[in-house]
Amino acid sequence: MHKRYLSVAAALGLAVAALGTTAATAVDSPRAGADSASSVSTAASVAKYNGSGEEAAANKAFFEAVVKAVAEKRAANPGAKAVTVTYNASQAPTFRQQIASSTSIWNAAVTNVKLQSGTSGASFSYREGNDPRGSYASTDGHGRGYIFLDYRQNQQYNSTRVTAHETGHVLGLPDNYRGPCSELMSGGGPGTSCQNAQPNAAERARVNQLWANGLAKAIKQVQK
Numbered sequence: 001m002h003k004r005y006l007s008v009a010a011a012l013g014l015a016v017a018a019l020g021t022t023a024a025t026a027v028d029s030p031r032a033g034a035d036s037a038s039s040v041s042t043a044a045s046v047a048k049y050n051g052s053g054e055e056a057a058a059n060k061a062f063f064e065a066v067v068k069a070v071a072e073k074r075a076a077n078p079g080a081k082a083v084t085v086t087y088n089a090s091q092a093p094t095f096r097q098q099i100a101s102s103t104s105i106w107n108a109a110v111t112n113v114k115l116q117s118g119t120s121g122a123s124f125s126y127r128e129g130n131d132p133r134g135s136y137a138s139t140d141g142h143g144r145g146y147i148f149l150d151y152r153q154n155q156q157y158n159s160t161r162v163t164a165h166e167t168g169h170v171l172g173l174p175d176n177y178r179g180p181c182s183e184l185m186s187g188g189g190p191g192t193s194c195q196n197a198q199p200n201a202a203e204r205a206r207v208n209q210l211w212a213n214g215l216a217k218a219i220k221q222v223q224k
Contacts, residue, residue, distance in 0.1 A: 062139040063172040069123045071218035086118040092126035095149050099126055102163040109204045112211040137169050161197040172210040
């Protein structure tokens with residue numbers, strides 16, 4: 001059974017995408033009171049893998065919601081040259097460095113979409129805290145969503161890989177836990193020795209394809 005960051009769960013009616021990753025790299029200690037409403041994560045929740053069709057559907061829903069939000073902005077401003085997805089990282093200060101690294105990784109890896117930090121008009125955000133499900137992505141299906149980064153998991157696994165993997169779902173990539181360490185979306189499958197935080201050639205090509213074809217289709221639908 002493959003290791004992964006969390007077991008799949010539905011939270012507060014939101015579509016939850018459970019994501020995985022590997023390799024031990026500690027992050028800063030949890031900030032006091034950062035997420036007092038969440039239960040503390042456990043070793044079992046960190047390692048458990050229980051993939052499902054529900055999870056895959058949630059990943060797809062997050063991507064489609066973000067694409068729709070970007071399409072609406074571009075329809076309102078057809079002269080925009082760059083396809084940009086804005087995120088808000090203000091609610092995950094402990095992971096500021098990892099989020100910045102993930103952004104740099106993806107912006108260097110793909111050409112048809114760019115990630116940009118900002119507090120206005122963000123399509124998704126990053127949050128931090130303790131959660132028994134571990135790290136996950138969640139969307140309301142209306143162009144808004146967030147990536148939750150769990151403290152304990154990010155202390156046990158390579159935190160930049162966790163963040164880049166989670167962000168890969170926002171860009172349209174599904175999980176593939178049977179993949180090798182060289183595949184970013186293999187998550188926790190390769191084991192804790194895996195330190196890779198870079199998408200491979202196939203993953204880069206897939207994101208470029210999704211944002212070329214998927215966005216064009218979404219813009220046409222918005223313009224109708």
